[in-house]
Amino acid sequence: MRIFAVILFALLNISLSVAQIPQHKYPRTSVQQSWVEIEQPSVLEVLAKFDLIQAPLTPEQIQKVRQMNPNAIILPFDSMGELRDKVPSEWDTGENYTRTRAFQNVSDNCPVYHGAGSYRGVPFDGRNFQDWKAEVSVSWREKGFDGCYLDLWYNTLPWKSTALSVSEYQQGMIHLAEKMRNLWPQGIFVVNSASSLKHSFALNGFMYEDLPNFVWPFSDIFETIDLWERKGAKPTIIILNQRSFGDEVVEDKNDPEHIVADFWKRGRFAITLSMLWDCTYVMYNLGRGGSPHWASPWWFDEFDVNIGTPLGKYFEISPRVYARKFTNGIVICNASASPVTITADDLGPETYYRFRGGQQPRFNNGARFTSVVLDGYPARGDPNIPMGDGIILVKTPQVVVADIIIDDEGYDPSSYWGKQSSNIGSKFVQEGMLFDPESYGKWADSWRIHGHNTCYYAPPGDGSRYARWIPTVGVPGEYEVFEWHPASYEFAINAPFVIKHAEGETKIKVDQTKNGGQWNSLGVYKFLTGTTGYVELTNKANGVVVADAIKFVYLGGGSNLDTTPPSPPKGVKVKQP
Numbered sequence: 025m026r027i028f029a030v031i032l033f034a035l036l037n038i039s040l041s042v043a044q045i046p047q048h049k050y051p052r053t054s055v056q057q058s059w060v061e062i063e064q065p066s067v068l069e070v071l072a073k074f075d076l077i078q079a080p081l082t083p084e085q086i087q088k089v090r091q092m093n094p095n096a097i098i099l100p101f102d103s104m105g106e107l108r109d110k111v112p113s114e115w116d117t118g119e120n121y122t123r124t125r126a127f128q129n130v131s132d133n134c135p136v137y138h139g140a141g142s143y144r145g146v147p148f149d150g151r152n153f154q155d156w157k158a159e160v161s162v163s164w165r166e167k168g169f170d171g172c173y174l175d176l177w178y179n180t181l182p183w184k185s186t187a188l189s190v191s192e193y194q195q196g197m198i199h200l201a202e203k204m205r206n207l208w209p210q211g212i213f214v215v216n217s218a219s220s221l222k223h224s225f226a227l228n229g230f231m232y233e234d235l236p237n238f239v240w241p242f243s244d245i246f247e248t249i250d251l252w253e254r255k256g257a258k259p260t261i262i263i264l265n266q267r268s269f270g271d272e273v274v275e276d277k278n279d280p281e282h283i284v285a286d287f288w289k290r291g292r293f294a295i296t297l298s299m300l301w302d303c304t305y306v307m308y309n310l311g312r313g314g315s316p317h318w319a320s321p322w323w324f325d326e327f328d329v330n331i332g333t334p335l336g337k338y339f340e341i342s343p344r345v346y347a348r349k350f351t352n353g354i355v356i357c358n359a360s361a362s363p364v365t366i367t368a369d370d371l372g373p374e375t376y377y378r379f380r381g382g383q384q385p386r387f388n389n390g391a392r393f394t395s396v397v398l399d400g401y402p403a404r405g406d407p408n409i410p411m412g413d414g415i416i417l418v419k420t421p422q423v424v425v426a427d428i429i430i431d432d433e434g435y436d437p438s439s440y441w442g443k444q445s446s447n448i449g450s451k452f453v454q455e456g457m458l459f460d461p462e463s464y465g466k467w468a469d470s471w472r473i474h475g476h477n478t479c480y481y482a483p484p485g486d487g488s489r490y491a492r493w494i495p496t497v498g499v500p501g502e503y504e505v506f507e508w509h510p511a512s513y514e515f516a517i518n519a520p521f522v523i524k525h526a527e528g529e530t531k532i533k534v535d536q537t538k539n540g541g542q543w544n545s546l547g548v549y550k551f552l553t554g555t556t557g558y559v560e561l562t563n564k565a566n567g568v569v570v571a572d573a574i575k576f577v578y579l580g581g582g583s584n585l586d587t588t589p590p591s592p593p594k595g596v597k598v599k600q601p
Contacts, residue, residue, distance in 0.1 A: 048075040048095065050331050050350065051295050054263050054305040056173075057319040058101050060085065063468040065541050066508070066573075070321055070473055072096065076261065076305050078173040078214075079319070086168040097212055097261075099173035100164045104130075104157075104215075112137045115153040117187035121176075128153045130196035131188055154196060158203035162211060171212030172204070177230065179221050194223050201226035205257065214261050220248040225255040229303065231263035235294060241408040242344075242359060249301055260303040266294035268310050268320075287448070288384055289399055289413040295326045296357035296414025300338040300348050321431070321473045322448055325381035325388060325424045329416050331355070341370050344410070345398075353418040358398035361410035367395040376417035382425035382498035382578065383449060385553070393417050423499060425578035430493040431471055432480050432571050449496040451555075456489035456563075457482050457571055469541035470510040471573035479510060480571040487520070487564030491571030494558045497551045500526070501581035504548045505559060508573040511540025516567035522560045525549035536570055543575060551576070 054076040060067050068085055071077050072092035078099045081089065086098055105121025106128060114135050119127040128134075134152040141148045146159045161172045177197060180190050188196075201224040204213055213227045219239055221230040229252055232239055239245055252260050268287055291308055298306035310320045332351030341347050344360035354376060358364050368376070371393075380390030400412040430450045457480035467478040482489040497503075505523055509515070515536035523530045523546060532546050551557040559574045 050334070051299050051327060052076070052305040053327055054078070054265075054307040055319050056101065056265075056307060056309070061468070063541075064472070065469055066471040067319065067473060068092070070319055073323060076214075076263070083168045097170050098168075099171050099212065099214060100167070100169050102161065102164070102172055102174050104128075104174055104176055106143070110143045111153075111156075112139075112141070112148055119187065128157075129187065130154060130157075130200055131192040132196055132199060133192065134196070154200045154203060158200055158207055161204050161213070162208040165208055165211065171208070171214070171228070173214050173216070175216040177215030177217050177221065177224065177227075179217055179219060179223070197224050198226070200224075212259070212261065213257070214263065220244050222248060222251065225252070226257055228257045228259060229261035229263070231265055231307070233265050235264050235266050235297075236403060236409050236411065239409070240406065242410055249304065253301065253303055256303075262301070262304045263307050264294055264298045264304055265307040265309065266290055268308070286399075286411065288387070290411065291322075291324055292326065292414040293357065293359075293412045295324065296355050296416065297346075297359065299331075299355045299416075300346055300357065302334065319473055321429055323426045325379070325383050325426050326416055328424045328426060329353075329379050329418065330422060331416060331418065341366065347371070352420070353416060355414065355416055356396075356398065357414040358400045358412040359410045360400050360412065361402040361407040362400050363397055364400065365395060365397050366415075368393055371417075374419065376419060377421050379416065379418050379422040379424050380499060381423075382428070385498035387415075388424075390421055390423070423580075425499050425501075427578075428495045428497075428503075428576040429471075429573060430495060430575075431473075431573045432491065433472060433474065433477050449498075451494045451496075452491070452571075453494065454480050454489075454491040454571060457491055466512060467510050471508040481568050482563035482571075483568055484516065484565050485563040487562040489563040490560055492558050492560045493574040494555050495551070495576050496555055497553055497557065497576075499578065500551060500553045502548055502579040503551050503576040504579055505546040506543040506575040506577065507534060507546055507559075508543055508575070509534075509536045509540055509570045510572065512570075513537050514568060516565035516569050518565050519569040520562055520564055521546060522562075523547070523549055524556070524558045524560070526552045526557065536567075548579060550581070 053074045055071055055074040056078040057067065057071065060079050060081055068088050071079060072089045076097045078101050080101045081098065089096060089098060103125065105125035107124065108116060108126035111128060114137055115128045117127050117129050121127040130153055134154060136150060136152045137148045139149060144160050145163055146156055148156060161174065164172050181188065181193050205226040215227055215230050216233055217230040218233040236242055249262050252262060268290065294306050294308060298304040308320060308322060331353045335349040335351060338346045338348040342364065345358050345364050347354055347356045354371060356366055376393040378388050378391055378393055381388030396415055398413040398415065400410055403409040403411045428450055430447045430452050432452050459480055460478060470479050480491055507521065517535040517537055518533040519536045521532045521534055527550055530547065561569055561571050563569050
């Protein structure tokens, strides 16, 4: 009986451990934010939509995210490089990790420090850098995190270091990972190696940064992920990070509405590539190469498709064109660096459909699948660094419309990011509104994803000043419309909104002194395909009006809404009185 009890206890422990590993749907999504401010509820809402989150959240913020998404894996954003003047000089290799941080000696030969002092809550005495860093990395457990995300954890040293050889560095990193695992057996440890990582298998996995710019040849991705699926700690997690810009920006003549030609293709490429394995998560960021990573408010229709569970491993349809079958459909990814045509015959006897999506209705049009041209080209002119395209097909028709969020920031104000719109496919316009970045404190809980943005606003007047949020509707139907404004008692109690919809106009007055920092419903309305509908705010009010963000949430009815006027009757004779 005692032996049975011990076995039962062990089985229960195993069951609990397995239950603690979230079973995320496909595609599996990841997001990273190197900073989150205390009063920024919109960022928490954005982060909570993802399966894997890397962000330096407070315990209170973690609790709020878990309320919205109990299955999220939450890791802090940490670094392998410490401030040179904060840790013992005996650990310094003399190499700069960044402009402000040093690269410490991670090797087994790093001296053990004896003396007073501590940093980040961990004493130095009796430890070398490996021991100290391992304890720092597991200390995040006390703050409510599921593990730790560390940037950067190289495969080999990216410079010719005189302090460490490549073998000393790799062996040290392997032992550091093992020490972290021993201190926190159930912790989830993911690192940014930028490119393929082929050691430190005590970790759960790593991130490919700015795919595919740091990965060549491309076949190395497949070899490395297959290796980690065999040898990595479980759950194994590999992040495929894609950026909205490449090294070159080319206007798309076939899609002139979007400034960056390959924005949607790059997104589909990374999403479908990530779905070829069980352990891969897709991350899509604004900008091009390097850090910092900014969380983006973009949520693709593809993220919400009900594709089901995998029916086996990926396979090649043709050279570097991969597919994987799921219970509810199939995923196809072109990584050949050239355009390819896929037909229904290539997929076997099954019947598939394109899902009907709101963001790219010409591509995801809901039709029975016959063929598709998936674009591809060699990034940097090198066919070993392909940039391609992909498609998700379903076995039964689906309508998938991601929420349309239009923020007043419109374009990211930093010139580094170029002209990529934060409001993908939709517009914010204004006339006569004011913008005061020096009064940032007023707008602390405004809807924003980038840092230190303020809102457009206007003093009370005759209504000549206005702001307008114009969605691009890909699927007609009923949408619930929400408004967001920051909290302040100084704002108008009768901010006048007009909703222009398929059945006319509806006027609503909002008390902007209340319910700040949250979505407030303005009602449910029918919208037609295109840009005929909008939400408008004017300054004809008794106080300051604030133009922040508007959200359109699809409720259905798209397939039943008649958007085509009837043809004139033919052959009708009117009887004269």
